[in-house]
Amino acid sequence: MTKLSETRKSLIATALLSGLMIAGTAQAGLPDPGVDFTADDTALVVTDPQNDFLHEDGVAWGVVGESVEENNTIENLESLFSTAKDVDLPVFVSPHYYYPHDHEWHFGGALEHLMHEIGMFDRDHPLDTDNFDGSGADWHASLEPYIEDGKTVVTSPHKVYGPESNDLVLQLRKRGINKVILAGMSANLCTESHMRALVEAGFEVHVVSDATAAATLPDMDGHEAAMTNARMIANGLADTETTVEAMKALR
Amino acid sequence: MTKLSETRKSLIATALLSGLMIAGTAQAGLPDPGVDFTADDTALVVTDPQNDFLHEDGVAWGVVGESVEENNTIENLESLFSTAKDVDLPVFVSPHYYYPHDHEWHFGGALEHLMHEIGMFDRDHPLDTDNFDGSGADWHASLEPYIEDGKTVVTSPHKVYGPESNDLVLQLRKRGINKVILAGMSANLCTESHMRALVEAGFEVHVVSDATAAATLPDMDGHEAAMTNARMIANGLADTETTVEAMKALR
Amino acid sequence: MTKLSETRKSLIATALLSGLMIAGTAQAGLPDPGVDFTADDTALVVTDPQNDFLHEDGVAWGVVGESVEENNTIENLESLFSTAKDVDLPVFVSPHYYYPHDHEWHFGGALEHLMHEIGMFDRDHPLDTDNFDGSGADWHASLEPYIEDGKTVVTSPHKVYGPESNDLVLQLRKRGINKVILAGMSANLCTESHMRALVEAGFEVHVVSDATAAATLPDMDGHEAAMTNARMIANGLADTETTVEAMKALR
Amino acid sequence: MTKLSETRKSLIATALLSGLMIAGTAQAGLPDPGVDFTADDTALVVTDPQNDFLHEDGVAWGVVGESVEENNTIENLESLFSTAKDVDLPVFVSPHYYYPHDHEWHFGGALEHLMHEIGMFDRDHPLDTDNFDGSGADWHASLEPYIEDGKTVVTSPHKVYGPESNDLVLQLRKRGINKVILAGMSANLCTESHMRALVEAGFEVHVVSDATAAATLPDMDGHEAAMTNARMIANGLADTETTVEAMKALR
Numbered sequence A, B, C, D: 001m002t003k004l005s006e007t008r009k010s011l012i013a014t015a016l017l018s019g020l021m022i023a024g025t026a027q028a029g030l031p032d033p034g035v036d037f038t039a040d041d042t043a044l045v046v047t048d049p050q051n052d053f054l055h056e057d058g059v060a061w062g063v064v065g066e067s068v069e070e071n072n073t074i075e076n077l078e079s080l081f082s083t084a085k086d087v088d089l090p091v092f093v094s095p096h097y098y099y100p101h102d103h104e105w106h107f108g109g110a111l112e113h114l115m116h117e118i119g120m121f122d123r124d125h126p127l128d129t130d131n132f133d134g135s136g137a138d139w140h141a142s143l144e145p146y147i148e149d150g151k152t153v154v155t156s157p158h159k160v161y162g163p164e165s166n167d168l169v170l171q172l173r174k175r176g177i178n179k180v181i182l183a184g185m186s187a188n189l190c191t192e193s194h195m196r197a198l199v200e201a202g203f204e205v206h207v208v209s210d211a212t213a214a215a216t217l218p219d220m221d222g223h224e225a226a227m228t229n230a231r232m233i234a235n236g237l238a239d240t241e242t243t244v245e246a247m248k249a250l251r
Helices: A004-015 A021-028 A060-070 A071-087 A099-106 A110-116 A168-174 A187-200 A221-231 A240-248 B004-018 B023-029 B059-072 B075-085 B100-104 B108-118 B168-174 B189-199 B222-233 B240-248 C004-017 C021-028 C061-071 C071-085 C100-104 C112-119 C168-174 C187-200 C220-235 C240-248 D007-015 D023-029 D061-071 D075-087 D100-104 D110-117 D170-176 D187-200 D222-233 D240-248
Strands: A043-045 A091-094 A178-186 A204-215 A236-238 B044-049 B091-092 B179-185 B204-214 B236-238 C044-045 C092-095 C179-185 C204-213 C237-238 D042-048 D090-095 D179-185 D203-213 D234-236
Touching: A004 D170, A043 A071, A043 A110, A043 A168, A043 A187, A060 A071, A060 A204, A060 A221, A060 C168, A071 A091, A071 A178, A071 A204, A071 A240, A091 A168, A091 A178, A091 B023, A110 B222, A168 A187, A178 A187, A178 A240, A187 A204, A187 A221, A187 B189, A187 C021, A204 A221, A204 A240, A221 A236, A221 B108, A221 B189, A236 A240, A236 D061, B044 B075, B044 B168, B044 B189, B044 C071, B059 B075, B059 B204, B059 B222, B075 B091, B075 B204, B075 B240, B091 D042, B168 B189, B179 B189, B179 B240, B189 B204, B189 B222, B204 B222, B222 B236, B236 B240, C044 C071, C044 C168, C044 C187, C044 D023, C061 C071, C061 C204, C061 C220, C071 C092, C071 C179, C071 C204, C071 C240, C071 D187, C092 C168, C112 D222, C168 C187, C179 C187, C179 C240, C187 C220, C187 D187, C187 D222, C204 C240, C220 C237, C220 D110, C220 D187, C220 D222, C237 C240, D007 D100, D023 D075, D042 D075, D042 D170, D042 D187, D061 D075, D061 D222, D075 D179, D075 D203, D075 D240, D170 D187, D179 D240, D187 D203, D187 D222, D203 D222, D203 D240
Parallel strands: A043 A091, A043 A178, A178 A204, A204 A236, B044 B091, B044 B179, B179 B204, B204 B236, C044 C092, C044 C179, C179 C204, C204 C237, D042 D090, D042 D179, D179 D203, D203 D234
Antiparallel strands: none
């Protein structure tokens, strides 16, 4: 690496001078492109607004409940849903379900094993909603009116963490959506996998920092990991209050 | 959420008793499925083993250099490459390049903006390697002998962070690979996006914790974020020493 | 194109001599790699075994009925399902459903427009199977016992023609499947899009020529188009009788 | 299928009356949505404009040459490229290359075997263009000025037939493209796989019927198969003359 080093050193110098890369001031200097919401091609996308994450009887509440309460996740999701409906932004929900045949998979990651073990997001059959109402796989009651208003698009379930295995990208494109306001559960798993996959699919993604929450485990803070990655990868990152203000400006 | 709550509470109780979900002991109790390396369908995959990340003159050294040195990333990558070649595991490298036309993109995330701004991974033309030799986009010199041995598969470049825009998944499947030992740069960006996309594509993924490194910025530790997410999402996670031992057992 | 022309002309000559490229004998000479079915990693995949295609009251019967009868598609699908169950091959069904929100899409291709217009594969709601039983979206009665035996994996619906918008690829990989015996409806639309997408995802695909059927329109023979493309693209192509014999050899 | 049959029969009747589904008049009655080209989000995409298909010394000329001449494919591609440049439409080229490591794949379809066997699209190395100039993998000379004008986006190579293994979709989305005018080689293989994958990715696709060509083999007319499928699947289908007129209207 000899030939280009002078040019490159000069590039680095310029970057340093502009404050982008000095460790001590880098975040302030990190570019913050932002997403300019526009009425005709922006949508709200919410992952896993389901009881198993958000209800105190949900099977994952033990690991995510503290983070849900700290972030006021439920109230913030309500604000996002309600504002989106008020200003006529299309809303898409990407749920997480497991059917009996999914439990026959030959392998999985750590949290996949846990989810299967504790019956998270379980449904009886892909073509049967018996026992669904009020179950851990069902919508959190406070969000259900927004999801079941006859306008919200409920996609097929994602099956690991990302939308690679469902129709979210297609549904967004078939409605002309290019920009996504992203929220839901859980921050560093399904929400982040949706963020990354949507970015790879060429969407502009704005992540709502406190309309999500994550597992807190010893030495592992899922929400912090998600925010670090969202700050670096997403096009925009802001809290619910700021996001709702920007959405209202579309009216 | 009334009907199923008794059953669910009992499921949670079982999980709690088995130590999976008590915050204080959860990581110890978190499932650790692991990847059982097998000679005929396991491969080493390395992301971005390039000067801009790994050489002290590279344009990103200012933000990742400290982490590269702390992890001994270069030496650990050498160990993985060398062991894979010794035991005849197929090796795949997924590089990161930007061509002049990529700088015309209409939008990008924070780190995308930074990469374009500092000329990271820049090449002159997709069909021209003038000025490539020794550039920031070129392989780190200590790894080049392994990559250019005539056997390693060099995929097309990924263009954001993940392999969605290159041929890595196809190349792996066309060689019968189902299990991936994953390392390279940088931990929470390209390496993690590869981990997530490979998991969604149905591979078993084992992440090597110290054969990677990441940006350290104020309030943002990229390596820590990556390890939190790898521990939860990947099928296996271990350091280079442990991984190399497991690879050697294939001989 | 001067430098390599001598070498290339000689390559062409060799190919011509080996009978691969002389128009008059090319098909005989076209490589026919075939798929070697193996018990642990082969599956049967069936697209759209639904009333709207296969039942005389189905909304598409007017355009596909003749082809369904000529090919004995229903009987042949029964043979494939029945043989797969007998020899314990995993079976996956990829259905086609449209929900009310799908009719709000901003654009579509010619046959998409037609499907929406005639209410093909319509369901009332993604989380509701009211009015589903016996509808055009429901399984053809003769195939239902195989699909609803508690073992067959029913994927999420594909939404245009291919499995890009559902979980088929993930479901196959999570069960260790590398080879697919492909049949169902309709030959040049969903079945062919599944063939192409599965080939791109690195599966070996064997197409069953007469366990499918297609629209016959003036100057457009869907089945013929599908067979031309399957002969060129798939790894194997054979009729039901031959395929069933090869499946039985796995017992 | 009893409950809904009366409603469905009436739907079919309506469709029949409107002429959509009577075999004898169906094509005339088949919906023809069309793509309304718009200056800011439409692009020209060309697959495989390379010597091995288009030059009389190309290794595939023996099977496609007749169709290339009948369609005036080269002249029509020139018209499309030239018009796109005149009216400032972005142009994307998706090439096809095979590197030495690709010949180590464990399996392939019929035409994949043939391509590998005759050295089609062969390059020496992914990071080396020695011997490329004027080779079968190089651009056809008459199209090169348009492709190498410093503005055309040359994507990474696709590796089987579709863009699933390259960055075409990302490149289009990063430029705000929603509508694609599709042409190139060969009609029922790479071009059609691009058409299908782009449709699944939520683009509107207009196929140019005679700016493509295909293999003609005994009992297999690749161009005819492609046109049947394009008529049914694409959003628009027209010849070069009509397409060029519509493009010129954007000026």
